[in-house]
Amino acid sequence: MDKQFTVVFRNVGQVYFPQTRVECHYSLTSDHQWSSSDWIGISEVGCSSVKQYYTYTWALVPEGYTEGAGVNCCALFQASYLPRPSALEYQFIYVNKMGKVCARSRHFTFRAPKPLEELETLKEERDEEDGEEELMLVITKAQLLQCRLEECLKKQADIQQALDLAKEETEKEKESSRKAKVEWELEREAMKEEISELRDNVRLNCEILKKVEGKHKNVKYSQEYLTFELSKLRAENDESQQRIKDLEDDIKVLNGREKEENGDMERLKDRVKKTSSQMKHDEEKRKCLQVEYEAAVVEVRGLQERLDASEHVAESLRRELRELGTRQGHTHTELHQARLQVAQLTLLLSEENLVLREERANWTLEREAYKHAAETDAKKFQELSCEVQRKEEWLQEERLEREKLEVELGRERDCNRQERGQARSDVWVFRRSECNAAAPCRCCRVMLSESCRS
Numbered sequence: 001m002d003k004q005f006t007v008v009f010r011n012v013g014q015v016y017f018p019q020t021r022v023e024c025h026y027s028l029t030s031d032h033q034w035s036s037s038d039w040i041g042i043s044e045v046g047c048s049s050v051k052q053y054y055t056y057t058w059a060l061v062p063e064g065y066t067e068g069a070g071v072n073c074c075a076l077f078q079a080s081y082l083p084r085p086s087a088l089e090y091q092f093i094y095v096n097k098m099g100k101v102c103a104r105s106r107h108f109t110f111r112a113p114k115p116l117e118e119l120e121t122l123k124e125e126r127d128e129e130d131g132e133e134e135l136m137l138v139i140t141k142a143q144l145l146q147c148r149l150e151e152c153l154k155k156q157a158d159i160q161q162a163l164d165l166a167k168e169e170t171e172k173e174k175e176s177s178r179k180a181k182v183e184w185e186l187e188r189e190a191m192k193e194e195i196s197e198l199r200d201n202v203r204l205n206c207e208i209l210k211k212v213e214g215k216h217k218n219v220k221y222s223q224e225y226l227t228f229e230l231s232k233l234r235a236e237n238d239e240s241q242q243r244i245k246d247l248e249d250d251i252k253v254l255n256g257r258e259k260e261e262n263g264d265m266e267r268l269k270d271r272v273k274k275t276s277s278q279m280k281h282d283e284e285k286r287k288c289l290q291v292e293y294e295a296a297v298v299e300v301r302g303l304q305e306r307l308d309a310s311e312h313v314a315e316s317l318r319r320e321l322r323e324l325g326t327r328q329g330h331t332h333t334e335l336h337q338a339r340l341q342v343a344q345l346t347l348l349l350s351e352e353n354l355v356l357r358e359e360r361a362n363w364t365l366e367r368e369a370y371k372h373a374a375e376t377d378a379k380k381f382q383e384l385s386c387e388v389q390r391k392e393e394w395l396q397e398e399r400l401e402r403e404k405l406e407v408e409l410g411r412e413r414d415c416n417r418q419e420r421g422q423a424r425s426d427v428w429v430f431r432r433s434e435c436n437a438a439a440p441c442r443c444c445r446v447m448l449s450e451s452c453r454s
Contacts, residue, residue: 006032007094007103010072011153018085018110020146022077023153024092026059026103030070034061037097040075042082045089045107050099055081059094072160085112113143159335166342173349174321180356181314187363188307195300198370202293205377209286212388216279222395223272226402230265233409237261243416257412264405271398275391282387289380296373303366310359317352320345 010025024040041053057075065071083090092105241258324345 005094005103009092009094009103009105011156012092012105012108013149014108016082016108016110017113017143017146018082019079019112020143021079022082023150024075024077024105025072025153025157026075026092026094027072028061028070030068032102033067033096034059034065035097038102039095041093041095042077042090043093045091050093050095050101053093054083054090072157072164074157083110085110087111162339163335166339169346170321170324170342173346176353177314177317177321177349180353184310184314184356184360187360191303191307191363191367194367194370195303198296198300198374201374201377202296205289205293205381208381208384209289212282212384213286215388215391216282219275219279219391219395222398223275226268226272226398229402230268233261233265233405236409236413240412240416243420247419264401268401271394275394278387278391282384285380285384289377292373292377296370299366299370303363306359306362310356313352313355317349320348 006029008027008029010027012024016022026040028034036058038059039056040059041050041056043050043053047053055077057077059073059075061071061073087109089107089109091107092103093101094103096102237258244255244258324341
């Protein structure tokens with residue numbers, strides 16, 4: 001047979017009987033361009049033109065045929081159009097719409113069956129009016145063989161069609177599994193990138209927490225320094241009160257200043273209490289962030305374990321697909337087992353697809369949860385930044401107030417020193433004319449500065 005033919009005739013017999021119809025089985029290859037004008041004819045061997053055919057029929061294809069795909073077809077020649085029995089040799093020819101011969105079959109002849117030597121008897125049971133009757137049918141052996149041949153050909157066509165469908169399903173499943181694997185790989189890479197981003201965010205949050213803790217330590221140090229300053233102020237205040245008792249003229253002024261200083265000290269104490277409570281609140285937030293970080297690490301580990309399990313499942317699926325490819329090379333006698341195995345593999349693939357879809361849904365939910373957690377971390381970081389800024393502003397205000405207090409205390413110290421110097425340099429003048437006591441009384445004492453002024 002010519003290797004350049006794009007059509008192949010199959011199961012061509014050597015002898016056909018004109019009393020029965022003839023089935024012509026043929027296959028269209030992927031290189032053949034089918035047209036509705038293609039036809040199949042029966043012609044004598046050695047004819048010089050395609051027009052010298054005895055009979056012909058149109059070359060039909062099954063429904064759903066697509067151009068460029070291989071397919072098995074069958075054409076029927078009715079008994080009334082077949083040649084008479086003779087010793088001439090005939091062959092099938094496939095002619096396309098351009099009048100070109102695309103295929104030729106092997107040679108065959110038409111002859112009549114022998115009348116007595118090739119007769120067969122068959123028993124047939126029929127039910128008539130609830131009674132069973134047996135009928136004896138006498139047919140030619142050629143007709144019997146022809147019927148059996150037709151049944152075998154139909155079974156073979158059905159088996160071949162089932163095998164083609166199984167191959168197509170296998171190819172589709174391989175393609176779908178390959179696409180699923182590619183999608184899974186892309187999703188895994190995306191998840192890895194998201195995990196790395198989350199880890200970077202967590203690392204940044206830890207660094208920010210360390211900075212906040214350092215600032216908290218500075219606040220504690222400044223608080224201790226303020227406490228030490230307050231203790232100094234209290235000591236100086238006590239000294240000032242002791243000195244003020246000796247200076248009766250300035251008691252009222254100093255008492256008013258002392259009340260103001262006590263009010264300032266109370267405000268400082270309130271601010272120190274607020275600072276300590278804010279530091280406790282920051283410590284609780286830091287602990288919550290640490291717990292959330294540990295939970296995120298646990299979730300990442302679970303996701304990695306799921307990814308490993310999915311890789312094992314994909315590997316087992318590839319092994320099963322390779323086993324299916326090896327089983328397809330078996331003979332037609334194991335076709336039934338192959339179809340059962342294909343059905344089982346189809347079920348397994350559907351289950352694996354369901355599992356993969358569930359895992360994709362779970363990965364999507366986990367990814368959303370990670371995104372939400374990242375957003376909450378960003379919000380918390382902004383809140384911490386705002387709080388740190390507020391604390392810095394508060395510390396700046398405290399520094400300004402402390403500087404004001406230091407300036408006021410310096411002024412008070414200068415005043416106290418000046419008043420102490422004046423008290424030591426005063427000279428008591430006694431008015432002997434108004435007081436006859438041996439020692440001058442208190443009411444008669446007058447400062448030298450006042451006497452000088454008078």
